[in-house]
Amino acid sequence: xxxxxxxxxxxxxxxxxxxxxxxxxxxxxxxxxxxxxxxxxxxxxxxxxxxxxxxxxxxxxxxxxxxxxxxxxxxxxxxxxxxxxxxxxxxxxxxxxxxxxxxxxxxxxxxxxxxxxxx
Numbered sequence: 001x002x003x004x005x006x007x008x009x010x011x012x013x014x015x016x017x018x019x020x021x022x023x024x025x026x027x028x029x030x031x032x033x034x035x036x037x038x039x040x041x042x043x044x045x046x047x048x049x050x051x052x053x054x055x056x057x058x059x060x061x062x063x064x065x066x067x068x069x070x071x072x073x074x075x076x077x078x079x080x081x082x083x084x085x086x087x088x089x090x091x092x093x094x095x096x097x098x099x100x101x102x103x104x105x106x107x108x109x110x111x112x113x114x115x116x117x118x119x
Contacts, residue, residue, distance in 0.1 A: 004054040009107050013047035013069070016100055020076070023097065027088050035088070039079045045072035046104070059119050066112045070105065077101050 004010045020043040027036045046069045053065025077098065084094040 004051040007050065007054070007111075009104065009111055010047050010050045012100075012104050012107065013043075013050060016097075016104060017043045017047060019097060019100065023089070023093055027083070031088070035079065035083065039076065039083070042072050042076040042079060045069070046076070050108075059115060063112060063115060066108060066115075070108050070112070073101055073105055073108065077105075 017040075020039060024036045024039055049065045049069040049072065053062040053069070056062055056065065080089060080094060080097050080101075083089045084091070089097070
């Protein structure tokens with residue numbers, strides 16, 4: 001379908017993964033297999049599904065994987081909110097990540113809508 005590496009949504013989601021990994025390094029070691037792992041998996045799922053969908057045969061499959069990417073993004077937003085509530089993230093860290101996820105959310109939704117319009 002497309003070269004996913006050229007997609008801004010893929011590039012921004014890769015930047016988000018990097019931010020998540022660097023930020024979660026400060027989480028308590030006992031969370032390594034709990035919240036830290038879950039947050040990282042959700043973040044990784046976003047660009048992975050954008051890439052996988054672009055390699056599928058047909059618009060329907062592409063939209064399915066973009067939907068999975070946005071679902072993972074919502075999962076990540078919930079997990080960083082939990083991290084803030086239990087004081088693993090301060091307000092500045094939370095706001096930076098949350099604003100990045102909101103921007104990516106708008107971009108993925110817009111991209112999905114454009115694909116639907118051009119079907």
